Amino acid sequence: MLRAIDQDLWVAEQPLKYFGLEVGTRMTIVRLQDGRLIVISPIASDDAMIQQLNQLGVVSDIVAPNLYHHLFLAQFKQRYPHAKLWATSGLEQKCPNLLIDQYLSEQTIGLLDEIEAVPVSGFNTFDIKGYSPLNEWVFFHSKSRTLIVTDLAFYLDGHSSLTTQLISRLFGVYGQLRPSWLERIATRDKARVKQSIQHILTWEFERVIMAHGRIVERNGKRQFQQGYEWFLGSPLSSEER
Ligand SMILES: [Fe+2]
Numbered sequence: 001m002l003r004a005i006d007q008d009l010w011v012a013e014q015p016l017k018y019f020g021l022e023v024g025t026r027m028t029i030v031r032l033q034d035g036r037l038i039v040i041s042p043i044a045s046d047d048a049m050i051q052q053l054n055q056l057g058v059v060s061d062i063v064a065p066n067l068y069h070h071l072f073l074a075q076f077k078q079r080y081p082h083a084k085l086w087a088t089s090g091l092e093q094k095c096p097n098l099l100i101d102q103y104l105s106e107q108t109i110g111l112l113d114e115i116e117a118v119p120v121s122g123f124n125t126f127d128i129k130g131y132s133p134l135n136e137w138v139f140f141h142s143k144s145r146t147l148i149v150t151d152l153a154f155y156l157d158g159h160s161s162l163t164t165q166l167i168s169r170l171f172g173v174y175g176q177l178r179p180s181w182l183e184r185i186a187t188r189d190k191a192r193v194k195q196s197i198q199h200i201l202t203w204e205f206e207r208v209i210m211a212h213g214r215i216v217e218r219n220g221k222r223q224f225q226q227g228y229e230w231f232l233g234s235p236l237s238s239e240e241r
Pocket residue numbers: 068069150151211212
């Protein structure tokens with residue numbers, strides 16, 4: 001079921017295991033001023049959810065923000081065949097049967113007006129030719145001062161399963177907004193990652209919505225900056241914290 005987060009901003013969540021850990025997954029819905037709905041990182045849909053969405057507005061755009069959150073795209077596109085399906089580059093190799101309408105790029109992203117977006121680059125390519133393992137785009141909804149990320153960062157705390165809490169304590173990331181552990185390992189060009197993070201930090205966000213973990217409602221920008229100290233190069237001084 002959809003959950004209102006702010007005016008014109010909703011999320012819907014469902015359980016999901018990742019490497020055996022229950023981390024859940026979340027989609028985000030932004031309503032534009034003209035009533036169009038942009039659905040980012042769709043989850044499995046049922047009739048009740050679709051009915052709820054249709055009461056909020058008209059689903060016009062479906063966004064696949066990275067190379068991982070594609071499991072329910074085709075199902076969602078079937079529900080809304082006239083909606084434009086946006087994908088990050090490289091997804092066509094992972095999902096050759098997916099009907100992609102438009103690729104996220106610096107040139108096209110302005111079409112999603114009222115939402116700013118930036119790709120996070122600088123990670124290793126692994127097996128997807130020419131693309132980072134995430135190839136993730138992140139979004140800023142200025143009206144609600146919300147940063148929307150998918151796998152770029154997570155926040156695991158007492159709302160997570162007991163095993164997930166234990167693991168996150170072992171990794172020292174419990175109760176903190178942190179990058180995915182994959183990111184440090186996969187970093188190929190730290191300067192480029194830093195550039196992307198610095199772009200994100202030009203946005204004045206208070207809230208951070210991510211696909212896995214608890215939504216950060218306050219001081220999101222400061223927490224995000226702290227989480228990315230390693231990429232940014234210098235730890236924040238105690239005054240800055
Ligand atoms: Fe994910």
